[in-house]
Amino acid sequence: MNETEILQEMTEKAASIVFFGGAGVSTESGIPDFRSVDGLYSQTYQYPPETILSHEFFMNNTEEFYHFYRNKMLYLEAKPNDAHVKLAELEAHGKLKVVITQNIDGLHQLAGSKQVLELHGSVHRNYCMRCHQFYPVQMIQESQGVPKCNCGGTIKPDVVLYGEGLNNDVMSQSVAAIRNADVLIIGGTSLGVYPAAGLIDYYRGKNLVLVNKSSTPMDSRANLIIKGSIGQVFKQLKWSEN
Secondary structure, eight states: OOHHHHHHHHHHHOSOEEEEEOTHHHHTTTOOOTTSTTSGGGSOOSSOHHHHTBHHHHHHSHHHHHHHHHHHTOOTTOOOOHHHHHHHHHHHTTOEEEEEESOOSOHHHHHTOOOEEETTEEEEEEEETTTOOEEOHHHHHHOOSSOBOTTSOBEEEEEOOBTOOOOHHHHHHHHHHHHHOSEEEEESOOSOSTTGGGGGGGOOSSOEEEEESSOOTTGGGOSEEEESOHHHHHHTOOOOOO
């Protein structure tokens, strides 16, 4: 059997699968990987993107933050790719218990996934820092300058910026899901971003699968490594009706 056939067999035998995904899951939908060689972080701006996407910059240079955010962080035309679609199918078959994602684009939900834990938040949720009223992403996209709530407060995207901690509840749910999984599939991530990458340490099972175009620091711990496009790999997977 080749690697994809082995993965197919693993998923068929599994009772509780967890998928942990990174930027590589979204690049095949046309959303840039910030940390790739040709990604956003290697381009030149007045400030480094890491600075612009920080809590401190947002608070002190809110208008500049939003100029960058609207131009470089919102890809609302993006559509789910084969990986998103197949993961939703796997959940519908009762095998996949949860998707844990580092992405903020909402494509897993758009593909039909119901159980999604967003470690870094979502561009689709935005809230007033004063009264906490929520606003859809279209309001951010269509506004000019700093988007304001009806109460006069500044609206902030519900995404985790540099200098902000991850949501404790989301982290706790992620840890519990990984601990209870009999198959953990990690896809589209080089596992270089912490604390998210540290979640893998909670997995105690014997079916750790890595699907990525490049090597990762966890390769030596994996039971199955598939090098390549995650969309192309998942496209080959098929599950019979229960």
